[in-house]
Amino acid sequence: MANKEALTRFGVSMPEDLVNQFDQRITQQGYTNRSEAIRDLIRRSLLEPSLMNAAQPVAGTIVLVYDHHMRELPLTLMELQHNYHHDIISTMHIHLNHDQCLEIIVVRGQIHRLRELTNHFHVLKGVLYAELSVTHMDGHDSGTAHEHT
Template identity: 60%
Template sequence: MLKNEELIRFGVSFPASLLEQFDQYIKEQGYTNRSEAIRDLARKAIIEPSRLNPDDNVAGVIIMVYNHHISDLPIFLKNVQHEFHHDIISTMHIHLNHTQCLEVVVVRGKLVNLRSLHQQIQVQKGVFYAEMSVTYLDDSLPGDQL
């Protein structure tokens, strides 16, 4: 929220049981009031990848867990990342145990390209988990306002 942005008050009706669960949620998350929690939930809903235009510039991460013993999977993952090198900022590779690896790929680019990268990863045999999380990137703002 911008410094001088006007706050508008509005009412929200909840069933008692849902409000009780929501109050427990905001307590667990460390919010000091319901308004802060509702604002964050609204922001999250607005930047949901399904609401973004495929040509929007976004930044985010692709997180994957995979079995590195599956033949050619590590080679495929390395090659597909090379194909998308313009969209990949950084990667972090962690050995979880003898079989599983966790990889975090930091990405920035057109949503359509990043969806393609994510899809190519998630359908591979031996990839247990692959999730992409992105946020809208406003390239028109100066760096200090991002």
């Protein structure tokens, strides 16, 4: 079992109305105390892709929603994915309705390449949504088998 991290206590001042709204939200989400909710918010903010070091190795997803009736868009999306095949682990394609498709692209690599790929998607006409979500990953090759303890 890993050693527990040392905890640091600090105070935060907020308007009462904001605290009440926060308490309602964290109760709905199942938190039993503010500390863990605040820790999760801080962890999430540290994973903001636009703030990470360009060479940071990460794993995550790119989520796309697009109009598949846009001329050549599906082919352009596929071509982009082929251009970044070293960074793409897997994809899932879902038909949302008659006009829209949802694509979930599982990625792993340096954050600058994944941001670049997401930006390529984002600017295409017919792409309604393109968002990169990541988590930290150490620099070791994660493509090999490993043992869980």
